[in-house]
Amino acid sequence: MPTAQLFGAGLEQAVNRLLALDPDTPQALRPLQGKRLSLDVRELPWRITLAFSDRVDVQMGNDDSDADASVTLSLAIAPTLRDNRQLTQLIKAGELSVEGDLQVVQQVSQLARELDIDWEEVVARHTGDVVAHTVFRQARQVGQRIQEGVQRWQRTISNAALEEKPVAAHPLAVAHFSDQVDCLRSDSERLAARLAQLENQLNDKA
Amino acid sequence: MTDKTAVDNEQTHFGFKQVDKDRKAAMVADVFHSVAAKYDVMNDLMSMGIHRLWKRFTIDCSGVRPGQTVLDLAGGTGDLTAKFSRLVGEKGTVVLADINDAMLKVGREKLRNLGVVGNVQYVQANAEELPFPDNHFDLITIAFGLRNVTDKDKALASMYRILKPGGRLLVLEFSKPEHDWLNKVYDMYSFHILPKMGQLVANDAESYQYLAESIRMHPDQETLKGMMEAVGFEQTSYHNLTGGIVALHRGFKF
Ligand SMILES: C[S@@+](CC[C@H](N)C(=O)[O-])C[C@H]1O[C@@H](n2cnc3c(N)ncnc32)[C@H](O)[C@@H]1O
Numbered sequence: 001m002p003t004a005q006l007f008g009a010g011l012e013q014a015v016n017r018l019l020a021l022d023p024d025t026p027q028a029l030r031p032l033q034g035k036r037l038s039l040d041v042r043e044l045p046w047r048i049t050l051a052f053s054d055r056v057d058v059q060m061g062n063d064d065s066d067a068d069a070s071v072t073l074s075l076a077i078a079p080t081l082r083d084n085r086q087l088t089q090l091i092k093a094g095e096l097s098v099e100g101d102l103q104v105v106q107q108v109s110q111l112a113r114e115l116d117i118d119w120e121e122v123v124a125r126h127t128g129d130v131v132a133h134t135v136f137r138q139a140r141q142v143g144q145r146i147q148e149g150v151q152r153w154q155r156t157i158s159n160a161a162l163e164e165k166p167v168a169a170h171p172l173a174v175a176h177f178s179d180q181v182d183c184l185r186s187d188s189e190r191l192a193a194r195l196a197q198l199e200n201q202l203n204d205k206a
Numbered sequence: 207m208t209d210k211t212a213v214d215n216e217q218t219h220f221g222f223k224q225v226d227k228d229r230k231a232a233m234v235a236d237v238f239h240s241v242a243a244k245y246d247v248m249n250d251l252m253s254m255g256i257h258r259l260w261k262r263f264t265i266d267c268s269g270v271r272p273g274q275t276v277l278d279l280a281g282g283t284g285d286l287t288a289k290f291s292r293l294v295g296e297k298g299t300v301v302l303a304d305i306n307d308a309m310l311k312v313g314r315e316k317l318r319n320l321g322v323v324g325n326v327q328y329v330q331a332n333a334e335e336l337p338f339p340d341n342h343f344d345l346i347t348i349a350f351g352l353r354n355v356t357d358k359d360k361a362l363a364s365m366y367r368i369l370k371p372g373g374r375l376l377v378l379e380f381s382k383p384e385h386d387w388l389n390k391v392y393d394m395y396s397f398h399i400l401p402k403m404g405q406l407v408a409n410d411a412e413s414y415q416y417l418a419e420s421i422r423m424h425p426d427q428e429t430l431k432g433m434m435e436a437v438g439f440e441q442t443s444y445h446n447l448t449g450g451i452v453a454l455h456r457g458f459k460f
Contacts (some may be wrong), residue, residue, distance in 0.1 A: 002447055005262040034272045034295040052322070053292040059266050068270070 004046045004060040011048070012058040020058065021117045028111050029054060035104050037068035042074040050108070069100035082113040129197060138191050145187055149180045218356050221300045221419030229355045231332070235306050236280075237413045238354075242308040244408040245283055246316075251403055252414075257350075260452050264347060264378045265289050267445075267454060273297040274344040278306055279303075279333055279365070280351020284313035284322075291322045301338075315428075333361040338368040349378040353424040356375040363437040369459045375439060380428040381446070381453035396421060427453050 019025045027031045031054035049059040049067055073081070073096045078085050081096075084106055090096040098105055122135045127135075209396045218227045225233060241248065248255050261273040265286065270276060272295040278287045285452045302317075304310050307330050314328055329338050331354050333348065346365050365375055383389045396418035403413025425433065427444050430453075434442045439457030447455050 002259045002263045005259040005266065008266070009259065034297075036272075055221060055292070057289060057292055060262075061266055130260065153208055 003016055007044075007046075008058045008060040012056065015050075015056050015058070018115065022115050024114070024116065026054060028114060029056075031102070032107050032111065033179060034067075035101075035107075035110055036067040037104055038070040038072065040072040041078075042072070062100070067100065069102065069104040070099060071099075071105060072097045081109050084109050084113070120175070127202075134198060135195065138194060142184075142191055144185060149184055152180065207308065210285065212217050219423050221416040221423065223419075226354060231305065234354045234356075237416050238306045239308045240410050241408055242283075242306070242312050244410075245309070245312065248337045248404065248408055248414075252400060253289060260378060260447050260454075261285055261349060263445075263447060264349060264376055264454055265293070267456060268345055268347065268376060270294060270345055271298075276300045277336075277338070277343045277346045277368070278302050279331075279336075279346055279348040280305075280354070281349075282309045282313060282351070284317050286349055287313070287326060288317055288320055288322050291324075291326050294325060296325060297433050299325050299326045299327065300422050301329055301343075303313075303329045303336070305330065306310060306331050320350055326400075334364055335360075336364045341370045342368045342375050344370055345376070346373070347376045349379070350380070352377055352430075353420050354402075356402055358425070359433060359437065362434055362439075366438050366459055371459055373459050375455075375459075377430065377434075377455040379430070379453065379455070380421040380424055381430075381444075381450055384446060384450040388451070391453060393403070430455055 014094065019029075022028075029052060033054075035052050037050045037052075039050070041048065045060040051057040051059060073090075077090060077095050080090065087096070087098075087109060091098060120133065123135065124131075124133070217224045218230050219225070220230050238245075253260075257373075268290075270290060270293045272293070274294050275298065276290045277296060278284070278290060278300060281287050281304055284302050287300050287302045294300060302310070302313055304313070306353050309331060310328050317323075317326060329337070333351065334357050346369055348365070352358055352361065362375075369375060383392055397415075400418050401411040401415045404417075405411035408414070424430075427446070428452070430444050431444055434455060434457045439458065440455040440460050442455065444453045444455040
């Protein structure tokens with residue numbers, strides 16, 4: 001079984017499916033038409049080449065390819081590539097090496113960054129509007145609470161650190177934090193129950 | 207057994223049968239006329255989808271660039287053409303050539319539905335006498351086509367002629383499994399299971415019996431490599447896929 005090709009086929013499917021979810025993709029791909037970007041990922045045994053047209057074709061192990069740009073990186077920093085400002089820092093730090101047309105790399109990074117997927121609509125296509133809307137509203141609420149919790153915790157920690165110098169959290173802060181975690185846990189449990197209920201309703205209808 | 211030993215001047219084989227040379231093309235045409243509509247489904251079924259990976263491997267070895275001119279010979283329903291069309295871009299050209307207009311039609315329709323238009327041409331042509339100028343293509347691929355061609359040496363010479371200096375030929379074709387046990391499993395599969403699947407899905411056991419036989423009669427890896435060298439190809443090599451059930455041969459014209 002040609003493993004590299006299996007990997008390439010999977011990657012290509014995933015990338016194009018993801019791109020197809022954003023209606024602005026054709027426009028975003030336009031500046032990249034006809035360009036090729038090759039990736040040497042340290043953890044993978046093959047070079048990956050991305051060829052851009054009205055979609056993305058993935059070629060594997062193509063060592064005689066004269067790509068417009070080639071990038072060497074490790075998987076760990078892949079997520080940060082979406083941030084153009086970090087590109088230069090990563091290059092300076094030696095985490096990322098780029099040869100060829102830097103603009104192509106920036107355009108690809110931009111493509112990833114601007115990918116704007118309306119997940120609620122994607123889910124709605126499978127479940128119907130009402131369910132998707134309810135699920136996403138609740139998920140947003142939970143997400144917000146988590147964020148608030150984390151922010152509060154960060155504030156507490158930094159205050160504690162400032163006031164008490166030793167970096168360990170103040171017992172009061174820890175107690176406060178556990179309270180918040182409890183509160184969050186019961187929130188998420190309520191959400192789970194609500195989801196189960198919705199699912200039942202859906203099954204009843206079906 | 208190689209083609210050369212099995213063929214005398216007037217006769218050639220059609221699967222395991224011996225037939226008059228001038229009838230083989232027509233008989234092959236019949237086979238593909240009758241399978242054209244179900245061709246893609248059968249391909250997926252017969253190979254359990256692995257043919258897609260074999261084709262991807264071929265493309266990965268093609269070194270194809272934007273702006274190039276590519277011939278997908280015996281291209282049938284155009285699997286390779288679709289991808290080449292995107293890879294050569296607006297300034298490039300892909301010619302999908304096949305001897306059989308029923309296959310070409312299915313191919314054209316499929317590609318149109320995929321949105322592949324503009325840089326693809328469709329040409330009905332016999333691989334033995336290719337109707338293209340000398341030194342014309344950067345790349346020629348022939349995937350699962352060569353074994354159906356009556357005079358393979360003539361076809362290879364014809365491909366050599368129309369390839370640009372520096373251009374490359376890729377032949378993807380069934381070949382000889384590297385291991386005995388695989389050979390046995392594979393025989394059993396292609397002579398017993400395959401024709402039954404052909405009967406069930408395409409209602410056409412005979413055509414698939416022919417496919418199985420034609421696979422067995424096709425030259426093995428070293429023989430085909432030698433045939434390519436005999437007509438002028440250089441730096442020839444092959445790569446076995448899936449244990450040698452399929453091999454990709456590569457040769458350059460300099
Ligand atoms: C098994 S199909 C392969 C199609 C396609 N390349 C693929 O891989 O899916 C073989 C094709 O070879 C074509 N063919 C057979 N003899 C030929 C010849 N002498 N010249 C050109 N094409 C030929 C048939 O019409 C058929 O479409």
